[in-house]
Amino acid sequence: MFRRSAILLFAASQLCLAQQGDKKGQEQIDPIPADKIPPSPLLSQEEAMDSFQLTDGFVLEPLVKDELVHMPVALCFDEDSRAWLVEMTQYMADLDGNGEEKPTGKIKVLEDTTGDGKLDKVRVFLDGLVMPRAVAVTGDGVLYTDAGKLMFIKRDGIKPVGEASVVDAKYAIGGNAEHQANGLIYGRDNWYYSAKCDKRFRRIDGKWVMQKTHFRGQWGITQDDAGRLYYNNNSTLLLGDQHRPNVFRHHPKYTPKYKTTQRAASNRVYPIRMNPGLNRAYQKGLLDNNGKLVNATAASGPTIYRGENFPESYYGSAFIPEPGANLVKLIDLSRAADNKLQGKFRTQNSEFLASTDEWFRPVSMYSAPDGTLWMVDMYFGLLQHKAYMTTYLRKQYASRGLDKPMQNNGRLYRIRYQKNPLNTPMRLSGKSMLDLVMHLSHSNGVVRDITQRVLVERVADSEQLAEFKKHAGQHLNGKHAKLHALWVLESTGSIPAKFIEQCLQSKDVELNAAALELAHLADRSVAEALQKYSVKTQTAVSAALALGRLGTEKGYRRAQEIQRQHGKSVAYIPEAYVSGLGLQISEAGSWGAAKDKKFQAQMGASLSALKGRKVVKAPKVLAKDKASFDRGAKIYAGKAACSGCHGMEGQGQPNMGPPLAPSNWVQGDIEVLSKVLLHGLEGPITVNGESFKLPLAMPKFGHLSNAELADVMTYVRHLKGNKGGAVSEQQVSTVREATKGRVKNYTQKELKLK
Template sequence: MKNRFSKYLLLLAISGLIYGCLKPLADNNTIYTKPPMDTDPAAPSLSPMESMGKIYLPEGYSLELVASEPMIEEPIDIAWDADGKMYVAEFLTYMQDINGTNENEPWSRVSVLEDTNGDGKMDKKTVFIDSLLLPRLLLPLDDRVIIGETYSNNFWSYRDTDGDRVADEKVLIFENDKIFKGNLEHQSANLTWNIDNWLYLSKDPFRYKWKEGKLIIDTLLDAPTGQYGLTQDETGKMYYSRAGGEVVALGFQQHPIYGNLEMDGRWADDFEQPWPIIGTPDVQGGKIRLRPDNTLNKFTAVSGQEVFLGDRLPLYGDLFVPEPVGRLIRRAKISNVDGKIVLSNPYDKAEFMASTDPNFRPVRVATGPDGCMYVVDMYRGIIQEGNWTREGSFLRPEIERRNLDKNIGKGRIYRVVYKGVKPAKVEKMLSLSSKDLLPYLGHPNGWYRMTAQKLLVLRQDKTIVSDLLKTLRGNSKGNAKRDEGIKRLHALWTLEGLGQLSKSDIISKTKDSDSRVSCAAIRLCEQFLKDGDQNVFATIKSLKNHPNKDVLIQVVLTSKTYANRDEAKLLIQEIVDLNPENEVIAVSSDVVTSDVENLKVKHVLKHPNTKNSIIRGYETFKVLCASCHGKEGKGIKDLAPPLVGSPRIMGDDLELPVKILLNGLSGEVDGKDYGIMLSLKGYDDQWISDVITYVREEIGDGGKTVNSRIVSDVRKKYGDREQYWTLKELGQSK
């Protein structure tokens, strides 16, 4: 494929900073010549340079090695502080053998990497904090870094106070001593500072805001159904992924504060099919997940995604999703079709990045402060957690046959560069005054925009309010060299974070010339609408004929927060009638009634213990179980069997579903092999009871309750069993 670099332009900022800017390139369907397919490749460990030689990219792109073993080991995540120092989370205990021995020991760490000579390669490493249990939250603030560990719900702030790059201050900023007992792959991760100044996680129904050195918590309408990986576009719309449900991307139709909305047609045809360039027989789903050429036929391990917002590659605004089982990274073009977000693969049966090295395990993509793309390669043999590699699994013999368990303790970080475009110089921002940070709010690299906004909100420096208001009150659309709208958008949210937005400024910005600013201002009107402010509602109502569909959709979503529900419904219906062909407006217009409230009403006559168990079970089912079995329990083709009518769940043998949940299931179910069902024995007895009770009551036809005493008895009876059950063993084979 011949990509043409259209142009990159110099943009002079107030402080004299020079910024580079790229315009998107047109793509065609030719990406690279695929190598001959090796359907059953050997998996020897290669040096970084040897492995890089086996990674394929479109014409014009190339890789640079930033760091590798022995400097780093088992990297899972990266992030930069405001001075451009790279923090690396290292999972040192993750799957160090086929059984996951010592996986839950606190032997992992977060390290700081630095390029001291400016050659683009890290040459100095300092262990920032060690003795961690698989750190899965990593968010630099100012000179503090938020870190959270696996199984823990506590958030800690770490700081280096003496300049040696080693943390010597540890402060508990959010306390929740409840221990998460489920599998580590099903825990929240990827704490992200959104443009709205709230911090979001990949799956929990909570969000957090920094206030006076602590995090305060707020509850979302729905629990996001992501897994590992979370990113946002330039307006703050968030993109989740769910490996367990084989979902490349989800949650992007609307901001999570409005609940979950998934629509048909959100992916172009064949978007769900990955295109490896090497055989991938080590899949947890078994042969049903392999094409005849032994390549992965569905995404099964998506994680660590990023909407690329850098300015040194012609990829701005595209979504990149690592798939470590497929040894590839998917590029997704994000299209807005009358307000509906649609993802498509710009290449014909090919991927942006793919490797013929079986140990290439991309787990994270990130936008760097130099405007380039960074790729974290865990570089290892086994990528699946131990629950999927136990005796009786499809994976275990594959791992043993190919000696995949022998490659551990390595890891690489790459930089993707584009021909003729050098990575930008990394600016140091921590020591800048608040006034000097303001130009960065309009920087063409989104990393700088978000970092500057975050620093300004953390500082709470009110001396810059007049400058921010001056920026906000402009209305220029800008041009190819200067995006004035994006600068106003960040000025708006920075003022919100400083608590310095007046009602009049918010109302004024609802009619901004840039729809991104208009939508944000409309959303900010909700604080007044909830109190029944009629004047603000009149402003919202005046936008009912707006030509931009994104604005209309936001008007609909915001109107649903108005205290006067009857007036809100009339306005929403009028907008729907004016736009009869727009499916997003139609779907967004539905008034959301809490499923929990519906369950309370439906089961009002049941004993409070049973009713509460059903509700708790529902919360678990929709986040964990529905990703495989479907929201209504009807199953998902080739992924998990239906629960509706299942004799294993709905029968009179109350111990049977407990056995399956505690130890998992392998082999055929009703004549079809769905692969392994995960053991859930890490959860407590009440949790197991709640899930089964919900399924029997809501998906089945009721019957006797499976209470926690039954679960406890089964756990004691089969406590020593490590193997998955088969239906033959359970007396359920046909």
């Protein structure tokens, strides 16, 4: 939803990069004369319809009267097709961003009671919320965010019941509105995942539990039929995981290093109006000669289309809103033989949807139960958060009246293919077990997802489980139904071995992969079936994981065969094996050394972790440095928002920022590190021997005080893998004085760091 850019070495962003305001020495020259910029009048919903250009054959239509919603940012669907809408009413109430702490946010429930496809009934479920960011519905309650906390409250239909409880008090701490967790999608594996977050959540035996997961994206998160997650950041339109979440996190004391995220396509966009109202639009190359944005700078809330209203060729494609450029991008997706993400623009030099209305701010997209595509439009002028506002952008906003919001900003649209009918809204409440099982074969992926959740909640009861198994044995039609049924049964901890074996025999590789990953839950041994399974490149990682979980010498030998057969074209086979092996590594001593070097390395690292020797060790923080370290931790997650590009643990993020833990830049010369923070860094650079060439330079942090810079350097130098050592305020002051007046970013060559 909000604006942040990839960087090269340290923290935060580039296009959110007002960096708490203006930078000394930066010239903010308007790229377009004011008299050449078209006006941006505030349009009624009816007037705004004339501003859109939409791909032929499709229709855009309002779902709800605009006076009924205000500052919407996200939604979810319940089991009866109702939309639960989050309103972040406090965001940028004026150019100074006053009032963010006010408890005025809401969660509303929108419903079609007449059957005409329009949402005619709107009711408030919760109000008095502070900067709410996400919502997810369970059968008996609602997960939501309030004042940075992840909360859960029981519900009776659309009425809250009792007091809310805290699921995670630190869910969205630190940073600002552009740099906090959000999303809350119910994943294929029955866990809830978020963007801008390295935690996942699940209710087990009535209690919410939390686990570590990969840090993903910035605003919005979605999934495909297989359960792979997709997300973005503001300089990358779409990123996607190569495998289902947490495949490599099953060893309790060791998580192998892996990079399984790919960028789908280029970040080129094609607006149909000028875009001077962007924070760094005055910088060369951001806009083209016509004043239009060249590459994405505010990507947000993507969705994978999984409905049936659009022509079949659109199924599985990604729709990504770009609110800074007032458009929606369409990327057709495919998978290589090893599951790596591939994408291409369906059309060149144009967009699926674009508007000439600068107020149009599509912040989240959803594949909907009615088979269409739903779009949340914040319809708001001040997209940029106050933390990064420049003088240039402030003037741009004010000059066109974009700082004068109306009482009810916000719209909700549906995009449908005109020739095809809408799907009949699902009504799963009170449905029989047979009806629910039949819904697992539904042509709409979102309907299947919600049906899976309802079934998982039902089969917690033993009688309901028995009924599910009875009907599933007769009515699982097609690969989708079987895939969802596997994950329904996963929630019980026991899957019929016969079903696992049937899924392994399927010609569908996604069904094979799920069966492999869940084979350890079979109600009897399926070791023989795993040994005999004919591995494809698409299933090599899942097969290695399954063989690791066997914990047998035969499995060890078979996994090495898979590595020999597929290792050149498929990465992370040994990593998947040790993930599955986990604590059983202690039994592997008598199996003999692996012939493959990668296998040897992974087995050795896992064994070291089990014996208590940490593979990556954090240096001890001396008592005299503890206060500086603690302050630095807060700056890292908050004011500087370093975690946005480098992860909460300094692990780095693909297409955004390289690792800080460990990093030869971080634990090396303090003068070099100080120069980088004070004046920025341009790529390419080499970190730990690996080359990184990212789209934008690392920004300057000279606006932070010497003490603040010293604290954050002290913190990152004590992250796992670095050698430690505090940095003093005087050391930073000396470098600042010696380099004052510098305007350009540094380069690796200039700093002479190898």
